[in-house]
Amino acid sequence: MTTVKAHTVLPDALIREIQLYIQGETIYIPKKDSSHAKWGSQSGTRKRLDERNAAIRASFEKGRTILQLADEYFLSIESIKKIVYKK
Template identity: 60%
Template sequence: MAYVKATAILPEELISEIQKYVQGETIYIPKTVASHQKWGTRSGTRKLIDDRNALMKRAFKNGRTIDQLADEYYLAIETVKKVVYSK
């Protein structure tokens, strides 16, 4: 998260109004709910994990054991169970 000077982006009237409540402090202004993205969406990590999980489910349906999948994907057995038994 990069810091931006308020004077560079906000109108002077708004800065004056904010200064009634906060002066010389760092404040965080959250995104709106509509612009929030789920974890890994921007980086593509979510898609990679979803694709991996789909491959694991398919392999399990085709006869691979949970132990084999845990070894192949370097995951704990409980993690593999969560993946293959989830809907």
């Protein structure tokens, strides 16, 4: 998140209107919903987790136990259950 001075990007009339509600404070203006990227999509983390979960499911289908998978992937038994039983 970057900080931008209001007078460099907003018209004076809008700044005066905002000053009716808040003055001298920092205000966060969120992105439009349409411009939000899903969590992990830009860094590749989401893809890596999806690939890991697919590997866990495949190993489970081949006979690995939930306890073995938890030890192998350093996850809790409950986390492994959520992954393998997810529809």
